[in-house]
Amino acid sequence: MPGLSPQLSFDELGTPLREVTFVVLDLETTGGSAGNDAITEIGAVKIRGGERIGELATLVDPGTGVPPAVMALTGITTAMISGAPRLPAVLPTLLEFLSGAVLVAHNAPFDAGFLRAACERHGRPWPRPPVLCTARLARAVLSRDEAPSVRLGALAQLFGTTTKPTHRALADARATVEVLHHLLERVGNLGVQSLEELLGLARESAPHRPTQQQRKKRVLAAGVPAAPGVYLFRGPRDEVLYIGTSGDLQRRVRSYFTAGERRRRVRDMVALAERVDTVVCAHALEAAVRELRLIAAHQPRYNRRSRRPHRGWWVTPTAEAFPRLSVVATPRDGALGPFGSRQAAATAVDTVLDAVPLRPCTQRIPARGASASPCALHELGRCAAPCAGLQTPEEYAPAVRALHDLVDGRDDGALRTLATEVDELAGRERFESAAQARDRLAALILGLERSQRLATLAALPEVVGARPDGRGGWEVSVLRFGRLAAAGVAPRGVAPMPVIDALRLGAQTVLTEPGPLRGAPAEEVRLLHRWLTTGGTRLVHAEPSWAEPARSAARWGGWVERARPIEAGVD
Structure with missing residues (x-):
């Protein structure tokens, strides 16, 4: 039943089992639903550190007779419950008995569901205690060969409990206490030492349940501090397998040995791990930065991101008399980027060339003596043909300055030119071309904004x-x-x-x-x-x-949002 076991608070994380108070509960009912006062008997045993510290037992008058089938099973008759207290009178005592404890029951969703519904029906706040189901815990701990059934009677027989279940509340609660103690002995061998780990183990479902080998790896979390920092899983040759970061190293490392970690790749990593190293950091930012640097240094095989922090693509002018735009992997002064892919950088080049009159060709043109014939781009007005000697380096220089002004955020005239082109295309109802031009301009604006933002900070x-x-x-x-x-x-x-x-x-x-x-x-x-x-x-x-450029691309963020709804159409 979802929601019965609440998320533990920070103070409860890692509570040693020897310090936990458990209330082991059993209910007998008329067989009705949780929506009615169907409880006929309550039995509860309070234990702590392996010692029994209290018991509570009472019959309850549900206000109806006991069906014959239930009477035959439990031995509770209508005459026995006649005159017993009604549930509203019993609830305050039971809730007081449960206060501050972990609620334990065999098939806990059934018992906890009845109590929660009773609280709602009679105006009592449900205290939402952590709930432990011994049936689920047994299935998580015991193999099917050892325990084909996890019914309370079968487990009592398996462990040879002194109290046998009889379908009476207190006797069944006492039998469940003995079963719980035997299960706790088993989980100790798996490295489970805290309440958080115990509850996590009981929640593990069969398809995602860690293997016995993985459970034994829980001991790798021993000694991990509850502090912000970076953790490194190391393999049998001391190689770094995986690096991660957390605000609470202890809690995060422990999570790798529970059903909460379902990534097959990471579970394979845990099976290989032999040691966990940690680097305690002052705060979360330092931890995140150290994680990036350690991943770059060790290149762990199980980390997928941040393995190449310097990898990226940049758009930069070439160093020649008539510079052209080039896509490079190594940044230079005045470059635009980084872009996540070479294709994204190439698209940015095409978009810039629509507004800045740099030559789009790739040939190297000397400052003097160019004698090639002008290409078709010259006839289309897209190039002044420096290759044919029709443009000098001095005449070409304003285009280079326009590029640097755009990249550095000193002049956004090129963006205005491109935005005007989008509007003109839409005005002529060339919606498909307008949408393509809009998307290319939006990508360029975002790339410029990112480049200018990062470069401004890195310059300080x-x-x-x-x-x-x-x-x-x-x-x-x-x-x-x-x-x-x-x-x-x-x-x-x-x-x-x-x-x-x-x-x-x-x-x-x-x-x-x-x-x-x-x-x-x-x-x-x-x-x-x-x-x-x-x-x-x-x-x-x-x-x-620290100040952003006066005409940075960040000023165009509003345009990017407003330009989204261009009607789709056909040129």
Whole structure:
């Protein structure tokens, strides 16, 4: 029954089993539905650390007679329940007995469903305790050869319990306690030591249930700290298999050994793992950056993303007398990018050439002495034919400046030209051509906006940001040329400025390289920019001032949204 076992709070995660209070419950009913007061008997046993600390047992008058079939099964007669308390009188005592405990039952959805419905019907708030089903736990722990059936009677016989189930509430609850203790012994051998792990194990369904070998790997999570950072799964040759990050390393690493992890690729990785290393970080941003860098350094076979952080495609003018646009993998100063694919970069080249009068040909043209015949592009007005000596480098230079102004955000005239062309095509009812031109322009705007945003941040020698940590303190990051140079925290009650000053003094020295991002990986710069501009981060220091270009592509974000609904048609 979904929703019976609530998500544990942060404080409850990793609670050792020896510190958990369990209330093992059994209900007998008239066989009616949970929507009626069909409960005839309640039995509950409270245990903690293997010791029995309390019991509760009572008959309940459901207000109706007991059917003969139920009477034959349980031995509870109508005469026995006549004069017993009604359910509204019993509920407060039972809920008090359950307070602060984990509710355990054999076929728990049945018992918990009856109690929850009773609370709703009689105006009592349902406390939503964590719920553990011993039947599901048994199926997760025991093989079918050992336990073909997980009925309470079959398990009691398998384990040789001193109390035998009799279809009476207290006796069945006591038998369930013994079964639970035997199951807990089994899960201890699987490395399950906490309440969170136990509940997760019981929720594991057969198609996704980890193998016994994988369950034994739970011990790899032992000693993992409950702190933000990066974790590295290592294989039998000490090779790094997989790298990930989390705000709570302990909780995340443990999740790899439960049914919550259903990716076949990752489950194969866990089966190979021999060790888990962790790197504790000051906060989530440092963890995310370290993850990117470690993945790039180790190239883990089971990581699919971020393995090549410097990989990307750039659009850049060539270094010659009459520069043309070229798609390259290594960025140069003044380049536009990065683009995710060579095709995306090539499309950006075609779109730029529609507005900036650079030559579209690929031949190398000397500054003097060109003697080729003009091509058809000259006749169409698309090229001034420098190849034929009809244009000098000085006459060609304004087109090169227009390109640099567009890429650097100093002039968006080329974007206005392209937007006007979209409007003219739509006005002439050439809707298909207008939609194609619109999409190409929108892609160029987004590429320019991304390039300008990242390049602006990567150009700054130092930026310091502080973000509230949600607990009255501050998470602090020092950025230099688009890379994280230092990270720390100023906890609640600690003055942040001395912490910031110390971080700046000890921050990493960053050596720059050619290109718009000064050698920083685009993914890291993008991560830092998002952190600085979201989540309430405050800009503490920037050297020099951090400002976007005056005519950047970001100003065209509204056009991209407004231009979407162009009617589809035929030229």
